[in-house]
Amino acid sequence: MKKSVLLTGALALGLTASAAHADPQAEVLHWWTSGGEAASVKVLMDEFAANGGTWTDMPVAGGGGDAAMTALRARVLSGNAPTAVQLKGPSIQEWYEEGAIGNIDDVAKAENWDALLPAAIADHMKCDGAYCAAPVNVHRIDWIWGNSKVLADAGIEPPTTWDEFNAAAEKLKGMGITPLAHGGQAWQDATVFEAVAVGLGGPEFYRKAFVELDMDTLKSDQMKAVFDQMRTMRGYVDDNFSGRDWNLATAMVINGEAAFQIMGDWAKGEFINAGKVPGKDFTCTSPSGGAYLYNVDSFAFFNVDGEDNVAGQKLLAKLVMGGNFQKVFNLNKGSVPARLDVSMDEFEFCGRQSNADLNTAIDQGFLLPSYAHGMALRGAQAGAITDVVTAHFNSDMSSEEAVEALAQAVANSL
Ligand code: GAL
Numbered sequence: 001m002k003k004s005v006l007l008t009g010a011l012a013l014g015l016t017a018s019a020a021h022a023d024p025q026a027e028v029l030h031w032w033t034s035g036g037e038a039a040s041v042k043v044l045m046d047e048f049a050a051n052g053g054t055w056t057d058m059p060v061a062g063g064g065g066d067a068a069m070t071a072l073r074a075r076v077l078s079g080n081a082p083t084a085v086q087l088k089g090p091s092i093q094e095w096y097e098e099g100a101i102g103n104i105d106d107v108a109k110a111e112n113w114d115a116l117l118p119a120a121i122a123d124h125m126k127c128d129g130a131y132c133a134a135p136v137n138v139h140r141i142d143w144i145w146g147n148s149k150v151l152a153d154a155g156i157e158p159p160t161t162w163d164e165f166n167a168a169a170e171k172l173k174g175m176g177i178t179p180l181a182h183g184g185q186a187w188q189d190a191t192v193f194e195a196v197a198v199g200l201g202g203p204e205f206y207r208k209a210f211v212e213l214d215m216d217t218l219k220s221d222q223m224k225a226v227f228d229q230m231r232t233m234r235g236y237v238d239d240n241f242s243g244r245d246w247n248l249a250t251a252m253v254i255n256g257e258a259a260f261q262i263m264g265d266w267a268k269g270e271f272i273n274a275g276k277v278p279g280k281d282f283t284c285t286s287p288s289g290g291a292y293l294y295n296v297d298s299f300a301f302f303n304v305d306g307e308d309n310v311a312g313q314k315l316l317a318k319l320v321m322g323g324n325f326q327k328v329f330n331l332n333k334g335s336v337p338a339r340l341d342v343s344m345d346e347f348e349f350c351g352r353q354s355n356a357d358l359n360t361a362i363d364q365g366f367l368l369p370s371y372a373h374g375m376a377l378r379g380a381q382a383g384a385i386t387d388v389v390t391a392h393f394n395s396d397m398s399s400e401e402a403v404e405a406l407a408q409a410v411a412n413s414l
Pocket residue numbers: 031032037062063064065139246266295296297373
């Protein structure tokens with residue numbers, strides 16, 4: 001909306017000229033640059049513009065957000081924080097403790113967020129009891145995506161355990177087909193690792209190891225078995241895996257160059273963006289026996305000057321929690337809404353499966369925060385674990401050496 005129109009309306013209503021001048025602005029830092037991700041963030045840009053906002057885009061490419069977080073630190077240190085930042089999990093509170101994040105509790109109260117969000121998600125969004133971030137979705141990490149035709153031609157059912165996965169992969173390998181499309185980047189190694197850990201060890205093992213950082217669990221035989229499985233899976237990737245971006249690995253499954261990818265359901269956004277139909281052209285199964293590794297994307301609002309920027313933050317916070325936005329955004333993104341009251345009727349097969357599994361996991365206490373995607377631990381601890389996981393995957397380190405290194409790295413990070 002033009003300032004002059006706003007001003008005329010405001011004067012007619014007897015509002016102060018300064019409030020009337022607020023023209024919502026937002027510079028938004030995010031890492032949604034793949035095809036499916038870009039289509040999703042466009043939903044938000046369009047809605048922001050339709051509500052009178054001016055969006056300045058600051059995309060920082062790099063799956064998992066490591067590069068985006070480096071860019072964020074540089075901006076904050078130079079005293080020029082972006083207005084809104086894609087930020088997740090405990091790092092929200094870390095930035096708050098550094099005094100960098102503002103509070104949007106007035107919007108949250110006016111829009112009744114406490115009633116709209118599951119308690120576990122609401123807790124991630126609060127700093128000292130007040131909302132300081134707004135959630136857009138719930139991604140699930142522990143998925144195995146499969147190319148339906150490749151699997152059918154090989155006579156393979158989509159795997160629901162790691163034993164089934166190994167049996168399928170051996171068969172595919174014997175037929176000359178790459179079983180696993182993988183991108184050899186540390187965060188992708190960590191994504192596979194945590195899915196293996198929860199599937200092999202179960203929810204309590206996972207919680208003790210990657211939420212509580214229990215030393216005995218980190219050094220346990222069960223953890224050795226997790227590293228054994230990672231070594232087995234190293235044998236299922238192609239020769240060119242090193243450094244590959246996650247969406248290029250997804251493309252290999254889409255094109256039938258490989259059978260499977262293990263990745264969060266932003267991968268489904270790529271399949272959908274390529275016109276593929278979930279449950280028909282590609283399969284989605286989870287090897288976690290009822291557990292559910294979650295990853296909630298959210299926006300945090302950094303301390304900035306200027307009432308246009310503050311108006312932009314409030315508008316953005318309100319829009320991302322809007323019912324229609326949460327539906328349309330997540331249909332593109334591959335995730336499910338963070339809000340409890342959004343109908344799943346328009347969602348496809350894998351989305352409905354995710355939502356049903358999410359509710360069962362909440363009931364059973366099997367809902368687990370992803371360590372690899374910054375939901376379970378602070379940066380130093382998560383980084384320490386990932387360093388060992390990726391060092392093991394890319395060398396001939398034994399599982400015994402890996403668990404020792406894991407416990408040591410975590411101890412040093414505390
Ligand atoms: C995750 C993020 C997702 C997706 C993915 C790949 O950490 O939560 O929204 O963008 O990285 O970039």
